[in-house]
Amino acid sequence: MESQVTNNANALRLFFTEDVFLVEDKDVKIDAEVAYEAVSDDLNALKHVADSSEISIPKDENPILVAHKHPESLEIPPILEENKPKTEFKFLGGNKKFVLILVNDKTYDVSTEQGRDLLRKIVKAIDLSTPDFALLNFANHIGTDYAELQQFFKPQLMLAFGVETSHLNLDLVWENEILTHESTRMIFAPNLHDLDGNLAEKKALWSHLQKIK
Template sequence: MESQVTNNANALRLFFTDDVFVVEDKSVQIVLPAVTEAVSATVSIPKVEAKEAVVVVENTVIPAEKPLPPSESYAQKGEILPIVEEPLQPKAFKFLGGNKKSVLILVNDAAYDVSTEQGRELLRKIVKAVDLATPDFALLNYANYKGTTYAELHQFFKPQIMLSFGVEASHLQLNLNWAGEIIVHETTRIIFAPNLHPLDSDLSAKKSLWGNLQKIK
């Protein structure tokens, strides 16, 4: 037998044709279910205290600069370096003649360029006796260059023959003794004689000079 239970709305209308009224009955208390209060879950979040940033500064010690070792001296302790003589600086001389034959004639007269008239005449005879002309020799008045050494004269003139009138070996810082004969010093033949003016009247000195001049012709 089929079931008589149905939930179909249209079928129910066939059985319930009367009007249905809904009347409020205040005597009936309807207890509503307790409303569950919403509980807000409060999460306690611990506060994080902001700590100040601590900057740790390390004390860096800068080492003091070590002194540089002193530069080595070329001279060791107690060692004495030899003194090196500086080369002589050539002097400039004002002279007469051309020095073509490397003959240096020295006179020593503070009053005249060469000598008195008598002394100049004697000099002309001397140079003629050894076959010299003005271009062949250099004539220097030593009175204008007092203190000049033989080394300085030799560096400038490079004489092969030197005739010295009134200029002694000591004036030229030469350790030589004049004994009336030609002196060969290094590569130079040297003749010493009195100054021209007094020589002209000194027969003995003039004779000695003539004899030496013949040897250098």
């Protein structure tokens, strides 16, 4: 009877489809030529898989880059700048001639009776009437800088009573001379009530007003 024992690798693969663990048996000797044939068959099988048309990589793309390519639908939304709301100002006058008058009084809407009377003389001296200027009490808008005022009122002339350059975040120094910042001429003076009782400051102010008429 023909022996049923075989050591042919191809024949064994037909029957054993699960993992097989080999234990050395000194009674069975595998011919060197047969062992080489088995290894050669495995290499040929791997080569066949690599050459198969089932695995296809476009020639014009790098396989490493293709593996990490982002989907075209993935979009990063732009970062939108938060729009700062515009400041609303409550003021008197019409601002037709773009003249901004700033006062600084925490008690009165404009100033005391003496201060209001002095202001009437000031606007009359430079030929202004109520529709020509905007009168704003800065005490109601603490923290507002010049950039915000300029954006809203667009003043060509600014008279500031009791308001200093530092209050408006201006890098300017008042040295009793008319200042020009961008396209705005500026005159700074003490609070209207205090100015009314200060003769030297009133004379200095009248001198500046004569230059802008």
